[in-house]
Amino acid sequence: MKKTVLTGIRPTGNLHIGHYFGASQRWVKLQDEYNCYFEIADVQALTDNFDNPEKVRHNVYELAIDLLSIGINPSKATIFLQSTIPEIAELTVYYSNLVTMSRLYRNPTVKTEIAQKKALFGNEGESVTYGFVGYPVSQAADITAFMGEAIPVGEDQLPLIEQCREIVRKFNNIYGNVLIEPEAVLGETPRIKGLDGNDKMGKSLGNAIYLCDSKEVITEKVMNAITDPAKIRKDDPANPNICMVYYYHKLFSGDEVDTVCSECKAGTRGCVACKRQLIENICKVLQPIQEKRKYYEEHIDEVTKILEEGSKKAREKASATLKEVKKAMQLDYFD
Ligand code: SF4
Secondary structure: OOEEEEEEEEOOOOHHHHHHHHHHHHHHHHHHHHEEEEEEEEHHHHHHHOOOOOHHHHHHHHHHHHHHHHHOOOOEHHHHHHOOOHHHHHHHHHHHHOOOOOOOOOOHHHHHHHHHHHHHHOHHHHHHHHHHHHHHHHHHHHHHHOOOOOEEEEHHHHHHEEEEEHHHHHHHHHHOOOEEEEEEEEOOOOOOOEEEOOOOOOOOOOOOOOOOOOHHHHHHHHOOOOOOOOOOOOOOOOHHHHHHHHHHHHHHHHHHHHHHHHHHHOOOOHHHHHHHHHHHHHHHHHHHHHHHHHHHHHOOHHHHHHHHHHHHHHHHHHHHHHHHHHOOOOOOOOO
């Protein structure tokens, strides 16, 4: 029996190469080894975008196309929409009695995100909603609805898995052994830095290359990447280890990396040529992904069908779990 893996992704924008090297390549491998569910967490995206449903809906399709384009195969894995599974919302209500407010506020991931909101909006009372503080509870419902056993996460999300495990233990202690305690599975790939050298990559920082970026957009971004500031002339020797172009060559340029490094140090390569070589290599890696994206953009009905069928399958599983949960809680009045 294959173990069940649940991966929840908020539809907040297109996937960028940080996602690609950090998580998506791993997701593609996982679908061969595990019983994989990929949840497009549109309800969770509403915690930050409740006043902008058009944006969430648009991003749902963008994310679905990205997932299909990188190689998530609907005949191997289930891609579904969180909002189409009302059982998750019902489980969230039951679990909400098993977590105190102070425990939620102590959750390091929630704490960090509240601090970020405060820094942006200045006033926690006005910017932090009940839905936001409770999202770890809804995440526990996501995981347990599918009896998720292995959850691929980054280190910053470990507290959310721990919170889920606590809820599961409490539920099982009170109502009997129904739920499975999930294990976090940490990835081996480190976080990829932005083109400006920032540890974080994202739209608001303007330092990310998206999987759907055209060659023109990639060229503009790479041409503005941070290089060794000491290299003024084309034949000045430089230090590739402080150059973001070299950092990206290591991701995209395979066997050419050693030559980039030695020529940079020797002052026998100019930054413009070096960047052009990187642009070509990035485009080569992204080309098959972008060809698939084009196909799905032109066959959007197919994407809708994949989501509909995935959601139907996911709902059957969640519904079976909810039945067991309600039975254990003595809420199975008419079964
Ligand atoms: Fe960076 Fe290439 Fe210029 Fe060296 S030659 S500083 S690696 S862009």
